[in-house]
Amino acid sequence: MSTRVGVVTFPGSLDDRDAQRAVRLAGAEPVALWHRDTSLHQVDAVILPGGFSYGDYLRCGAIARFSPVMETIIEQARAGLPVLGICNGFQVLCESHLLPGALTRNDHLHFICRDQRLRVENASTAWTADYTAGQEITIPLKNGEGGYVADERTLDELEAEGRVVFRYLDRNPNGSRRDIAGVTNAAGNVVGLMPHPEHAVESLTGPTTDGLGFFTSVLKKLVAAS
Amino acid sequence: MTLDTVKHAAATPDTELPWAELGLKQDEYERIRAILGRRPTGAELAMYSVMWSEHCSYKSSKVHLKQFGEKAPASDALLVGIGEQAGVVDVGQGYAVTFKVESHNHPSYVEPYQGAATGIGGIVRDIIAMGARPVAVMDPLRFGAADHPDTKRVLPGVVAGIGGYGNCLGLPNIGGEVVFDDCYQGNPLVNALCVGVMRHEDIHLAKASGAGNKVILYGARTGGDGIGGASILASETFEDADGKPAKRPAVQVGDPFQEKLLIESTLELFAQDLVVGIQDLGAAGLSCATSELASNGSGGMRVELDTVPLRDSSLSPEEILMSESQERMCAVVEPEKVERFLAVCEKWDVIATVIGEVTDGDRLEIFWHGEQIVDVPPRTVAHEGPLLNRPFARPAWQDTLQADDAGALPRPATAQELREQVLRLVASPNQAAKGWITDQYDKYVLGNTVLAQPEDGGMIRIDEDTNLGVAIATDGNGRYAKLDPYAGAQLAFAESYRNVAATGAKPLAVTDCLNFGSPEDPAVMWQFAEATRGLADACQALGTPVTGGNVSLYNQTGEQAIHPTPVVGVLGVIDDVTRRTPHAFREAGQLVYLLGDTREEFGGSAWSQVIHNHLGGLPPQVDLERERLLAEILISASRDGMIDAAHDLSDGGLVQAVTESAVAGGVGVRLVVPDGLDAFTFLFSESAGRAIVAVPRSEETRFTDMCAARGLPAARVGVIDGEAIEVQGAFGIPLAELRAAREATLPALFG
Numbered sequence: 001m002s003t004r005v006g007v008v009t010f011p012g013s014l015d016d017r018d019a020q021r022a023v024r025l026a027g028a029e030p031v032a033l034w035h036r037d038t039s040l041h042q043v044d045a046v047i048l049p050g051g052f053s054y055g056d057y058l059r060c061g062a063i064a065r066f067s068p069v070m071e072t073i074i075e076q077a078r079a080g081l082p083v084l085g086i087c088n089g090f091q092v093l094c095e096s097h098l099l100p101g102a103l104t105r106n107d108h109l110h111f112i113c114r115d116q117r118l119r120v121e122n123a124s125t126a127w128t129a130d131y132t133a134g135q136e137i138t139i140p141l142k143n144g145e146g147g148y149v150a151d152e153r154t155l156d157e158l159e160a161e162g163r164v165v166f167r168y169l170d171r172n173p174n175g176s177r178r179d180i181a182g183v184t185n186a187a188g189n190v191v192g193l194m195p196h197p198e199h200a201v202e203s204l205t206g207p208t209t210d211g212l213g214f215f216t217s218v219l220k221k222l223v224a225a226s
Numbered sequence: 227m228t229l230d231t232v233k234h235a236a237a238t239p240d241t242e243l244p245w246a247e248l249g250l251k252q253d254e255y256e257r258i259r260a261i262l263g264r265r266p267t268g269a270e271l272a273m274y275s276v277m278w279s280e281h282c283s284y285k286s287s288k289v290h291l292k293q294f295g296e297k298a299p300a301s302d303a304l305l306v307g308i309g310e311q312a313g314v315v316d317v318g319q320g321y322a323v324t325f326k327v328e329s330h331n332h333p334s335y336v337e338p339y340q341g342a343a344t345g346i347g348g349i350v351r352d353i354i355a356m357g358a359r360p361v362a363v364m365d366p367l368r369f370g371a372a373d374h375p376d377t378k379r380v381l382p383g384v385v386a387g388i389g390g391y392g393n394c395l396g397l398p399n400i401g402g403e404v405v406f407d408d409c410y411q412g413n414p415l416v417n418a419l420c421v422g423v424m425r426h427e428d429i430h431l432a433k434a435s436g437a438g439n440k441v442i443l444y445g446a447r448t449g450g451d452g453i454g455g456a457s458i459l460a461s462e463t464f465e466d467a468d469g470k471p472a473k474r475p476a477v478q479v480g481d482p483f484q485e486k487l488l489i490e491s492t493l494e495l496f497a498q499d500l501v502v503g504i505q506d507l508g509a510a511g512l513s514c515a516t517s518e519l520a521s522n523g524s525g526g527m528r529v530e531l532d533t534v535p536l537r538d539s540s541l542s543p544e545e546i547l548m549s550e551s552q553e554r555m556c557a558v559v560e561p562e563k564v565e566r567f568l569a570v571c572e573k574w575d576v577i578a579t580v581i582g583e584v585t586d587g588d589r590l591e592i593f594w595h596g597e598q599i600v601d602v603p604p605r606t607v608a609h610e611g612p613l614l615n616r617p618f619a620r621p622a623w624q625d626t627l628q629a630d631d632a633g634a635l636p637r638p639a640t641a642q643e644l645r646e647q648v649l650r651l652v653a654s655p656n657q658a659a660k661g662w663i664t665d666q667y668d669k670y671v672l673g674n675t676v677l678a679q680p681e682d683g684g685m686i687r688i689d690e691d692t693n694l695g696v697a698i699a700t701d702g703n704g705r706y707a708k709l710d711p712y713a714g715a716q717l718a719f720a721e722s723y724r725n726v727a728a729t730g731a732k733p734l735a736v737t738d739c740l741n742f743g744s745p746e747d748p749a750v751m752w753q754f755a756e757a758t759r760g761l762a763d764a765c766q767a768l769g770t771p772v773t774g775g776n777v778s779l780y781n782q783t784g785e786q787a788i789h790p791t792p793v794v795g796v797l798g799v800i801d802d803v804t805r806r807t808p809h810a811f812r813e814a815g816q817l818v819y820l821l822g823d824t825r826e827e828f829g830g831s832a833w834s835q836v837i838h839n840h841l842g843g844l845p846p847q848v849d850l851e852r853e854r855l856l857a858e859i860l861i862s863a864s865r866d867g868m869i870d871a872a873h874d875l876s877d878g879g880l881v882q883a884v885t886e887s888a889v890a891g892g893v894g895v896r897l898v899v900p901d902g903l904d905a906f907t908f909l910f911s912e913s914a915g916r917a918i919v920a921v922p923r924s925e926e927t928r929f930t931d932m933c934a935a936r937g938l939p940a941a942r943v944g945v946i947d948g949e950a951i952e953v954q955g956a957f958g959i960p961l962a963e964l965r966a967a968r969e970a971t972l973p974a975l976f977g
Contacts, residue, residue: 011575012483014396018673021690050671052394055483111389111666142393142668199670204804205687206670 003028003222005215006043008073008089010035010064014051015086015198022198023047026215035067044222045082045126046073048089050142050196060103060145061091070096082126082218083190087143090182090192099183099192100158101150106143107175115207116141116195117169118181122162125188126221130213137210139200141173146194148176148183158183166193229543230268232598239265248275254612261606269592269599272544273513273607280779282510283611286745287777290755293762294772301771303734306429312352312422313773314429315735317799319694322426324356327366327419327700327739327795329778334416337477338383342416343391344480347552349420350395351485351506354492355555357430358422361672362686363392365402365418366700366739366793367663370411372655372975377406380414381663382976388418389666394482395489398675399667400684402700403793406655409704412783417739417776419700419795423688428496433503434523434558437586441519441527442564443512444571444578445488445554449537452478452511452550484553484576491574492555500559500567507554513547513607515556516582517590520604523558526589527604529582543594558584618751628709630842632828637906644905645957647837649967651910652885654836657878658971659889676803680886682725682874687803695803699725699796702741703877704789705830706845711753712760715792716848719764720914721876722796727857728872728917730807730864731798736765738775738794743787745779753790754779761792767850770796807864809873810891811920811946816870818895818944820880821856821933822916826907832878833910852915852938859938860917868929871920881909883918884944884951889965894948900941905956908943920946 005023007030009016020030031043035053040046053064064070074096077083085093093099106112117138120131131137150158155177158164166182174194182193197211228234235241245255248271258266258274266274280286298307305322306314312326330345346363353360365388370377392399402419434441495501503523505515512534520527531543541549559567564580571578585591590607592600638644651657660680669678676695677685683699701721707714719736726733738761743750765772775795781788800806811818828834829843863869871891873883888895899908921929933940952958 012394012486014394014486014671015673018671021673051396052483052486055394055481057483110386111393111668113393113665113668113670140670142670144393196670199673202673205673205675 003219004031004043005218006031006033006040006046008033008035008046008048008069010053010067012052012055013049015196016049018198019047019049019086022201022211022215025201026212026219028215028219033069035069037069038072040072040076045218048083048085048092050087050089053088053092061088061095064092065095074098077190080187080189082221084127084214085192086196086198087194090194093190093192098190099185100154101148101183103145104147104149105145106147111144112173113140113142114173116173118166118195119169121167122165122184125165125184125191127191127214127217128165129221130217136169138208139195139197139211140207141195143194146174146176148180150177161186165191229594229597230599232267232601235267236264241265243268243271245271245275249279250275254278262602267599268544269547270602272548273517273600276510276513276548277517277607278611282514284777285612285614286616286779287754288613289615290758293758297762297766298771299766299769301769304771304773305426307771307773312356313735313737314356315773315797317694317696319689319692320425321688321694322424322429323421323696323797324353324358325419325421325698325737325795325797326352326774327417327737327793328776329739329741330416330418331413331741331778331781333477334384335380335414338380339387339390340477340479342384342387344478344552345416345418346388346391347480347485348508349418350397351508351555353420353422354489355504355506356422357428357496358424359493360397360420360422360489361674362400362421362684363397363418364400364684364698364700366702367402368405368407368410368415368791370406370414371408372406374411376411378976384416385663385666391480391482393668395486396671398669398671398678400669400675400678400686402679403702404660404663407704407789409788413781413788415741415781415791417793419737421686421696421698430496430501430504434519434527434584435502436560437525437584438561439502439584440559440561440564440580441529441582441584442557442559442567442578443534443554443581444557444576446481446484446551447535447537447577448546448549449551450541450545450549453545453548478550478552480552487574487576488553488555491571491576494570495567498566498570500563500570501557502560503558505556507556509550511547511549511551517604517607519556519558520590521608523584526585526587526591527582528585529592531592531594533579533581535577535579543599616745616751617748618755619748620752621749627842628844632831632834632840632843633826635834635838635840641956645959648881648909649959651832651836651878652882652964653967653971655971655975657832657882659968660972661969662972662976676806677729677808680890681809682728685729685731685800685803685806693802693804695800697726697729697731697798697800700793701725702791702793703830704791705835705841707757707792708789708841709830709843709845711756711790713845713848714790715757715760716764717845717914718792718794719761720848720850720853721874722794723768723853723857724874724917726796726798727860728807728874730805730861731800732861733770733796733798733857735797736770736772736794738772738792740777741781741788741791741793742779743782747787750787757790757792761794764850768854805864807869807872809871809887811871811887811893811895812891813870814893814947816920816922816946817926817942818946819919819921820916820941820943821859821919821938822852823913823939824903824907824911824916825913827911827913831910831912832882846912846914849915855936855938856915856917859933859936862932863919863929868925869919869921873918875916875918877912879910879912880918885964887918888951889961889968893946894950894961895944896947896952896954897944898954900943905953
């Protein structure tokens with residue numbers, strides 16, 4: 001039986017089909033999850049895609065966090081289910097307290113869409129095992145509220161525990177503290193980042209295919225575990 | 227206040243109504259009385275006034291627009307022609323593509339963010355109303371002088387509005403234009419184009435057939451925004467005689483999240499076959515949607531207006547009929563499918579309400595708490611509005627303008643001066659890099675963007691298995707059109723056609739947004755007549771029908787009209803998007819060929835504007851057969867792998883195109899001025915029907931043989947190499963210097 005990776009659609013999710021495509025290209029079976037679902041339909045991993053869930057009107061990710069599907073995801077993530085939050089998905093994970101910190105308005109106050117160089121700092125999470133630590137990748141970044149913030153103690157802890165997974169190279173695009181582009185939880189099964197690996201899986205439509213490794217990483221981990 | 231019912235109107239024939247304030251002329255009001263055989267009610271007057279406005283009725287432009295139908299070339303590709311909410315084109319493999327460009331000029335000047343945002347919202351709803359999934363947007367934008375203080379107010383707001391709405395909707399923004407010119411200072415042009423894709427069998431049209439079918443309004447609640455926007459805001463000036471802003475609240479406010487839900491719910495409704503007819507609510511809101519649906523259908527319609535969900539419970543029935551609240555759609559649904567329809571809307575948290583039904587009569591009847599307030603023949607509202615034959619005349623100043631030949635302007639005398647002028651040109655606001663703007667738009671979402679700005683055209687993959695795709699470009703040049711509106715419209719079309727072909731796609735169909743000054747000025751009306759005639763003739767000559775579009779008049783402040791600005795969008799198809807031709811030079815050693823003829827043509831050119839602040843003479847010659855040949859060569863060369871890059875030549879001439887291709891690819895070019903040309907003409911001429919291509923050495927013979935056999939002039943003008951643009955025997959400019967000059971301009975102006 002093939003590996004099943006769920007992709008949640010909230011009202012206002014935008015990159016859900018793209019995440020499904022990336023899962024498919026990596027060789028797994030994408031499963032559409034609806035925000036009102038309480039069951040995860042036996043998926044082996046979950047992706048929270050980019051977009052503007054519920055319009056992001058209160059605060060990015062703040063309302064999505066209370067959707068029925070998130071209740072189940074939070075519970076199972078704590079039990080080890082691999083979860084990847086991309087952009088708005090990262091914001092939802094922070095709002096859910098599965099990941100520390102928060103995302104704030106870009107320091108230059110504009111939405112920005114560009115190809116962003118990153119360094120993979122931690123290649124041992126469920127979603128980064130196909131990379132090597134220190135590897136540099138380029139994937140698209142597109143957001144208006146991508147500035148990663150946390151208090152100094154949390155930031156120090158993240159650094160000390162190797163939980164900063166990605167760091168921006170060249171130019172910090174949004175004022176993120178310590179150039180942080182993505183972080184993981186202590187167990188390494190939950191990863192969130194602002195840039196979009198699902199938009200770098202085909203040379204035809206993306207700047208590179210550097211993003212494919214996210215999806216093959218989780219696939220290998222799941223196959224190895226089964 | 228008593229309700230002005232039909233019965234009341236009949237009983238009080240002498241009651242004065244504010245028809246003049248609503249923009250109607252005396253004879254128009256008389257005609258309404260004649261149609262109804264009595265005075266209209268307040269609600270009827272609201273409907274007629276808004277539907278008979280210039281914006282909704284096209285009363286000044288219609289006599290000219292009909293050429294697009296009369297001269298339409300026979301095209302197998304056209305599935306739905308002009309007149310529907312958007313045209314539909316067959317692109318093969320069972321797919322159909324619908325696309326349309328519209329203006330939101332006046333609202334964007336008054337309230338840049340919301341004006342631009344709701345412009346996107348409106349065009350996207352036109353596309354979903356045809357049954358298509360929207361797949362991309364583009365924005366042709368024109369502003370006043372780049373360094374004018376008011377441009378700093380308008381441009382950042384417009385860009386943020388397009389981004390704020392489009393990004394949140396999940397549609398990639400794949401191209402467009404940004405042009406600065408003093409003539410747009412008080413009248414910026416904010417045009418928006420949307421493309422949608424569907425299967426042939428999914429095409430839906432706006433009509434209400436079948437007595438007993440239910441009329442369902444779904445989407446956002448109706449509020450007090452945009453009331454009278456269509457009839458007043460889009461048609462006349464922004465200020466009262468005493469100078470105070472009078473109509474500011476008339477701009478609508480958009481909610482992209484609601485629109486996203488509307489897209490998804492509508493597509494699900496189509497997929498489950500729950501819709502007989504559908505129409506989006508745009509200008510004139512419910513007045514337009516109910517009268518057009520009824521007019522296009524077989525019978526009449528009865529609407530209970532008090533069932534409409536409201537944001538503001540104090541709205542009067544007239545206001546509800548005129549409200550332009552965004553993110554609303556109106557569908558006609560068979561009674562047995564209503565329950566399923568409502569369930570789909572509930573799934574997406576979209577409010578849906580049955581507000582009426584199709585009748586077997588021939589009247590549109592609207593009731594308010596059981597009392598009839600509208601009883602009209604729907605066609606007289608929607609389709610039989612006034613038609614004007616406005617006088618037009620070639621203005622006296624046209625000859626003077628054309629006699630002021632740009633060819634007589636002083637040219638650079640030394641190589642050093644030539645070099646300086648190149649740098650000034652490529653760094654000027656119109657020619658500079660537009661990243662400050664386009665980086666605020668999401669070009670990646672949906673994962674099918676093959677080409678996006680700054681490429682010649684945007685390209686979208688529409689089938690992931692077969693790699694079928696479409697390319698779209700929009701172009702317009704108000705300076706050319708001012709010098710000669712007939713040629714200017716043809717040049718806009720030719721450039722767009724050429725841009726599509728440069729990507730490797732075959733041009734199929736056209737949409738246009740005709741932005742002009744006041745039709746009450748015979749000179750403007752002449753420009754309009756000439757431009758439509760030019761565009762219709764060109765589309766006929768090249769076999770690409772106009773499928774729809776939009777007219778925006780009254781782009782004028784006082785006596786000062788904008789340049790006539792026809793913006794033309796061309797849609798093309800490409801069988802295999804992996805064969806697309808990008809514009810960037812990549813590989814050192816490849817040869818640069820210039821295709822087409824270069825003449826001393828500087829009228830309306832970027833050079834004459836940037837260096838001499840001059841506008842005069844004649845625009846470049848139009849040769850449509852040459853455009854066709856050039857396009858065929860570009861498409862063949864792409865399909866057979868003979869070229870690795872192509873870039874169309876237009877404003878700024880060859881030096882602009884070479885700079886863009888070199889900087890984008892990060893490699894230099896050594897240029898040689900071909901025999902028979904001087905360096906200045908070679909670099910700055912804007913002769914039409916030209917492109918540059920990068921040819922691998924292994925393909926050179928095959929490529930030049932093809933050009934020779936087909937009779938297309940092809941001159942080898944350079945080699946890709948080094949880290950500078952060198953013009954042999956004249957000067958060189960390092961790429962880093964060109965890049966810095968191009969990229970510094972907009973950030974320096976706008977932050």
